[in-house]
Amino acid sequence: MTAQPVLYLSHGAPPLADDATWTRQLATWSADLPRPDQILIVSAHWEDAPVTVSATRPVPLVYDFWGFPQHYYDVTYAAPPAPGLADDVTRVLGQGGLRVNRDEDRGLDHGAYVPLVEMFPEADIPVLQLSMPTLDPEGLFAMGQQLSALREQGTLIIGSGFTTHNLRWFNPSHDSAAAPPAASAEFDQWAAEVMAAGEFDAVLDWMDKAPAATEAHPRSEHWAPLFVSLGAAWGTDGRQPETKSTIDGFWYGLSKRSWQLT
Template sequence: MTKVRKKRREREEEKAREAAERARKKSRKLADKVAKAADKQRKAAERVAREEERMAAKLAKKYYDVIYDAPVAPELASRVAGLVDGPVYQDPERGLDHGAYVPMVELFPEADLPVVQMSLPTLDPSGLYELGRRLAPLRDEGTLIIGSGFTTHNLRWINPRAGADAPAPTASVEFDQWAVETLERRDIDAILDFEEVAPAASEAHPRTEHWAPLYVALGAAEASGHANEVAVDGFWFGLSKRSWQFN
């Protein structure tokens, strides 16, 4: 009986070793598969990054060549500094970046309107809305408050070979439609909480700096009840150009 038990135990131990070896092989195989998938994803991301850098470099040269020599407005800059909460750094020597001069070129091509460009102190929706509320008195003084950006902005959608008028991605169309319907019914809470309630929010805005300026304009228009109308619509390389005018 002792020899039988010994052999039985030896067989069980051998089976256990074989099972452990199979598990190790399976684990190694799975790890290799995961590593290969991660490497494939990394290479795809690098290709996208290289394409974005190439496009950015191409666009950057074009935009650095743009001259929009609008008059400076030091008195308006001081007025803005007095309305906002906290210290404001002013740099009168810094020119306008593309976020400011692109809409201004279209609106006022003669560059005869004094312009103050203001950087966003945060991307927090509520904080920017409150900033807009503080700037609201400027509207009554004849100042045009512009929040510049795309309604959808995902550079991975841009395909130069397809052309600027190629059909927009579904995510861009869905978010654009949600935005126009939500602003039409003046659901400001939903706009502020867009990352949670809007369709395809993370695809439409992997980063939110193109959407965030809208909050400033909304805050400034609070006194008018956010009455608005669509001033621009359509898509450009899959990005929604939709813009609103608050009355």
């Protein structure tokens, strides 16, 4: 079996699912992927320590947003549970010294199901969500390295965040395709360049290396899933992965840039 790629995608707020460009980009991307046997997704919207896996039984989605029209709360995504994957995650992270908790009431949050609805609309692939136990780049990278072994078993590992995420820039009364703030554009260009060049040390040291770092990410939770993806693509054998920018552009000033790592 060929190892699955690793993804980092910018998932957006629920209204991004109404953006025809973004939904088309995600659908086109997934059509080019080898079909995974299961999906392990790390979302910016679940921080929990120690690291925790989501329910391995059918449970409702987590609508972790407020004040939106009702139709965003009517979305469903009844993907099969993945108890075997939960066991595998527990095993490989345990080998790296991490204790794994289970939350059998925790469904997929919008950082997980919103993009999956567009990429795998049949909802016929088992999905498990994994919490971020820290926002420390090195810690998340190391966790991703331990998870890399699961790629050989047909597991698609996805980090779901946002390449820039400053909600002060978000104004739905403006044109969603308007030119982004300079800080967002500068950070996006830097991210594209260092990822293309394989300068992953700079990505992990982004607070000191990236332009407009704290403006692009007043808090780092939406950038942090990339560290897990980098570790999962790098693995424990030291082979540097290749990267491909699959989606770019901006939505209300926020960078949608996403990558595939192989």
